[in-house]
Amino acid sequence: MTRSEERLAMGVVRWTGRETKTLRLAHRMTVRAFAVRIGVSDRIVSKWEKGGLDVVPRQGTQAALDTLLSVAGTEVQERFATLITEEAASGDDARTETLLAADAHRHQRHPVDGKLMALVEEGMYLAGTGGETVWLPAFWIDVFPTTNAGYARYLRATGQAPPRHWGSDGRCPDSVFDHPVVWVTWHEATAYAGWARKSLPSSRQWEKAARGPRGNPYPWGDSATAAKCNVRESGIGHTTPVSRYRSGVSPLGVFDLCGNVWEWCATESGPGRYELKGSAFTSPFALAAPASFNDASSTMQDDDTGFRCVTSAESLPPRRLTGGRIRDLSANGT
Template sequence: MTVRTFAVHIGVSDRMVSNWEAGGVGIAPRPSNQAALDTALSCAGTEAHERFAFLITEQAAAAEDQRTEILLAADPLQFVRHPVDGKLMVEVPEGIFLGGDAGSTTWLPGFHLDVFPTTNADYFRFVSATGYPPPQHWEGSRYPESIFDHPVVWVTWRDAAAYAAWAGKVLPSSTQWEKAARGTKGNIYPWGNNPTAAKCNVSDSGIGHTTPVSRYQSGASPFGAYDLCGNVWEWCATESSQGRRELKGSAFTSPFVRATPAAFNDASTGMCDEDTGFRCVAGHL
């Protein structure tokens, strides 16, 4: 749009739009004008959302200011530590939630979900305790120290299920995973309904590899779980067809438009890749 057309579109003067452009990131619109901008964005098409996500992600990556994540982080929640693998878990209470593309009502019993995906350090404890074969990207039987807090990758569904069995847990169903990611009200993303790619590690970010599982604090779900969009695809227990299981969450290799928790993906149980990992669920602790 031209400056004048855009000004009419959101109900402000063309001089104000010009001032916003000149001021750049230093501009803080009045609440009523910000609400108009937010509404315009939410009503825009996919192309505009992708363009906005790319620009905001590029800006955040250039700044590399970790204080932003701390300031935007959700209020601290009460986590529990699992007695076997020691991972932090958060409770997802029983009840209904709005899920799927159509926002249909589904009831689920309560469960606990790992706050973070299974990291290389977590998986190392499993490998050390059981003698299970390590992932192919490790240096022998141990992970590279630089990725100790990154999600473990190059694991098949069977590998993920073996870890879960050792820990006394299971892999989440796709429905459990989606409720944990979207909350009870069926948010489009874990953090809400705004398409903000800077809140997760997707290909739009230009990072090109996995990141520490605690990095994206502002992208946490309503229940306090991290990395439910981006970083790595996560294996689920749900069988989509014979020999295939569902995957959720998208990865650092995925475009942001694939990051919605309701999106469907699956793979053969023998598949392993650089962008695929997992997390587990357990009953009441």
């Protein structure tokens, strides 16, 4: 059971303005509609959300919120769990320490784009369809593909043009904020990576993150199971939230390395062409194995192509647990 699933199984221990807002977003309700549902004024809901972790609703309201979550459909509950987990992993929230403390040296937030990254340690792995032994130095890789919400932060910082599926107003639709961004060329993905002081992964970095040091055929192991990812056989027909397929996570805790969207790599396969990894909701499961080869023109953009980033092991400071909290250590020890 994942942390998100455990949280739903136990219920929310204490509702604050942060959880209340998250539940409203999971239901995709306006402030007014949400207020009506739980029997308070919209002014009160706005006050809670503005107060965040410092506001705790009354006990009667806490019970109403418990009920609203418990009777919600599976889709809403999963969305709530995903949002809670991602907020803790990427926000300036003290609960980040709890989320990451169990494996502090293997997961960190990047200081520029705030994305959770997993450490891929140096060493050998079995690469390609022939199981070639390859050594790679250590690196960090994004746990999730770059989402529409993450790409929106980049656009606000740089003023670059939004992807075509965001509509005429250039805003990210609420319905896909936690889906991988698509309709980006290799050049646009590379520009994001440069802004974040990262890079696109080489095809071998990507493959090692997906297969682990033992070279599993798939992130989850040996079984060719299409149900563990969003591919054509799934019949979904569109992108899904990046943390949906928890049973398909890699040995290093990295999500969506099979299915959902093809991901750009830094490895050039020919003049103006670059490798793609992972398959997508439009492609058959047969192409999802991390050892599989695919490539495209650097100017190609499509509704099934996105990216994630990597950075060198040295670019993020080591961390240690002191006094029950994680402390970041820079090169000079401060």
